[in-house]
Amino acid sequence: MKDLEFRPLKASEIDVRVGNVAKSGSGFFLLLYKNARVDQTILDETVGQWNWQCKYYQVKNTMVCSVGIYNEERNEWLWKDNGGDDDYQAEQVKAELSDAFKRACFNWGIGRELYYSPKIWVNQDGENDSKDHYSVKVIEYGTNKKITNLVIVNDKNKKVVFRYGKDKKTAETGDLTPKNDTPTVDEPKGSIDKRDLETIATLVNNFQNENSRKNFYAWLDNNFKTMSLENLTYSQGKIVLKRLGAK
Structure with a gap:
């Protein structure tokens, strides 16, 4: 049987939702989703x-x-x-x-590329608010459907709030003035993306022997001071995915 090849999602097929908001009010994360009609x-x-x-x-x-x-x-x-x-x-x-x-x-592979989206941080300032609506303006993929270029805009003012990958300074994508997408803000414990949590749990459960699981949790405790996947932050979840070789 030949492997099924599902095309990656188009920009217009991706929903953008606000995720965790910093308690300090300095900014918030955006998450990428699909809906059932797209599937x-x-x-x-x-x-x-x-x-x-x-x-x-x-x-x-x-x-x-x-x-x-x-x-x-x-x-x-x-x-x-x-x-x-x-x-x-x-x-x-x-x-x-x-x-x-x-x-x-997702198990069939439709939209799985969203699992490995870059961390999307938006500064909450006079132009952008966690109550605003956002959308994907540009998305491009490389090998294994890995996201290589991503542009997100605020639907209210049409300005770009996040970019990743290539710099597309065109009238179509709008003002691509860099935003601070690597903030110095304490992410709350337990803010790990739910999809990342599910993927990590599945990978760990598939370890062939108990020693591998023990070594993994020892590494987790040494690096993040926790033995529970549910306590990881959003960024820590991404680091663990890379550690486990998720692509």
């Missing part, structure tokens, strides 16, 4: 609208989505599953189902 579109484009399906089941308090893709060579459906957030409320079932579907599509 559906890419599945239709890649395998055809008749060659994929999804179904749901519940495990304790978690809704799990199973996305199946038909393989003509093997004449069978192949499935990959993932669950939404735990302890959902009845009125949030729709969001829970959508979340589980998006995560199952």
Whole structure:
């Protein structure tokens, strides 16, 4: 069976949301997301609208989505599953189902490039606020769909608030005056990106022997003074991903 190749997300298909806000009020992080409609579109484009399906089941308090893709060579459906957030409320079932579907599509590789987005810090000043809306203006990818160029703008004033990679000083991308994207601000414990946490936990659980896990947690304690992945900050999570060889 040939490996499925899903195209990377376009700038217009990526949602930008505000993540952790510094207690000092100096700035905030932005996170990149996709929505379920994007997954559906890419599945239709890649395998055809008749060659994929999804179904749901519940495990304790978690809704799990199973996305199946038909393989003509093997004449069978192949499935990959993932669950939404735990302890959902009845009125949030729709969001829970959508979340589980998006995560199952991540397992197939759709949008996985967002896992390795650079840290996106925005200074909270007179022009930018955590209550504003932001969008991706430019995104480009290199080898293995790694993000090589990223430009994010404030939808209110149309000014660039973050750039990464190549310097695109054009009228289309607007003012690319560098912002301070490496602030001297204390990130709160537990601010690790949820997707990074899931990836790290999976990689650690896949260690072949107990000694490897012990060595990893010893390294974690030595460098970050914690034995719990949940206590890591956003930046520490990125460092751990690199340590584990995540690409």
